[in-house]
Amino acid sequence: MAAPRDIQLGDVMAALREDHRNFAVLLELVTEEATAARQGRDPDFELLADIMHYMSGYSDAIHHPAENRVYELLAHSRAEDALGLGRVEADHRELTAMTREFRNLCDAGKSGAALLRKRFVDMADAYVERLVEHMAWEEQELFPRADRLVLESVEVAVVAANDPVFGPKPEATFDRLLERLREEVDWR
Secondary structure (H helix, E strand, O other): OOOEEEEEHHHHHHHHHHHHHHHHHHHHHHHHHHHHHHOOOOOOHHHHHHHHHHHHHHHHHHHHHHHHHHHHHHHHHOHHHOOOOHHHHHHHHHHHHHHHHHHHHHHHHHOOOOOOHHHHHHHHHHHHHHHHHHHHHHHHHHHHHHHHHHOOOOEEEEEOOOOOOOOOOOOHHHHHHHHHHHHHOOOO
16 A cells, blocks of 8 residues: 555545545446346446445545545644534445445355345445445535635645556556446546
């Protein structure tokens, strides 16, 4: 993992918003696969496993720590903007656990294990709903608070890393996901 480096907060906030847009694209694919399962078709567990490995490898390891650092800075810089920030770490822990559980389920499906369709659909729906709710809360409530610090040209130390799917150098391990994104989503 790369060492933390100081980056202008405005750049960090732009990257976090871009991450949310990228996550929304992936959540659309998860929803499509849950819909396929609901209709009696087999979901593409290889694709889903790629998505969930990305979400656990990038979102949980890079994105959430960057958000946590921004919110920590916000809490220390602007007491009036700290309301509700105590919920962030608990949300991120919950999302990390949900990501891990859904990733494991998708890995099992990819390896050919028999899965209950209802369990898969319920877990996919819960994961998408919870992550969408969390991102909406951040974008509507927390990001605007951090934007006020941007005007002060604050620097924040975060880990800078290449996004293995949406970054300038996508990793070959995500070729199937990249192919699906190019086919179905207005992307690159």
